[in-house]
Amino acid sequence: MPRPESRPTWTARLCGAVLAPCVALAPLSVRAEPPAPTVLEEARQQVKAGEDEAAMQALSEVIALDTSNVKAYQLRADVAGRLATKYGPGAAFHALRANDLEHVLALSPDPAHDGATMRQLQAAHADATRAAKQEQRRRKLLPAAMSLGVIGGGLTLASTVLVILANTNVGNEDSKHVMNVYSGTFLGIGVGLVVTAIAFGVAARKQYARDERARALFEPRYARRGIPQFGGGGLVLRF
Structure with a gap:
């Protein structure tokens, strides 16, 4: 009956099976x-x-x-x-x-x-x-753009509501006139804030795009190839 292999022998064979492909692929690191x-x-x-x-x-x-x-x-x-x-x-x-x-x-x-x-x-x-x-000032424009957009959109909506109320308020010309004045004011301010928000957002997004482009340019090309790289002194994988 054959003797079972000892644990050190089994471990040595397992390590050899794992390391053999790495040793075989080591010359590829140069290429x-x-x-x-x-x-x-x-x-x-x-x-x-x-x-x-x-x-x-x-x-x-x-x-x-x-x-x-x-x-x-x-x-x-x-x-x-x-x-x-x-x-x-x-x-x-x-x-x-x-x-x-x-x-x-x-x-x-x-x-x-x-x-x-x-x-x-x-x-x-x-x-x-x-x-x-x-x-940094340009990056901070993004949250400012979001806030201005919300406020501007709210004022624009409020102006629409006032216009509807003014047109349904028949018989009270004074109230109708006041509502129209407020509606026009809210609409003007709201549109101005929305336009400003768009301008701020565009400037901030351009800055974030520049940041991303700069990070990509700083990376060595072989780190972006998407294939494993094997180092000569040891196994080094880059994806």
Whole structure:
């Protein structure tokens, strides 16, 4: 009668069955993510073609693959500055520019150019602070728009009710006149508030759309491919 396998043997075989696919797929990690120099050259070509959004994602990928790549930080700082103008106020892009310039100063000290880089860094911090305040004011327009919309809609409804009451109040011209005056006043104020609410809502929604677009551009491309990625030193899945 064969002897039952011991628990250590069974555990070892189970671990081997689990780890074998990971070991087999480990070489794919090199092919899944192109090397940083290749992606950096791709980003340079995108910058030359004026494709700053695509270049931003490519440069974020380079930095994710090589956190000490000074050229990638410098190029992404330049791209972030242009995108800040395009997506103005662009607080997130100004902040990213400042962050990348700090890495340039830390990773590659250059007395001949550090002064100019430091001035750019200070300007980026100032621009980020100012833009953040502007964007926050725009985001606060959304609850204000909702409140104004409710009040404006209520006044418009009240004006309609007063018009109906005035037309049914036969025989009392004074009361009818007063109701019409109030109706016209409520209608004017209500429409004005509704129009203002719409304008505030549009401005706030545009800001939220800019925020979402900025977050998407900051993600490295391989984090958005929707397929598993296997790291060489261990199993790393990105979806």
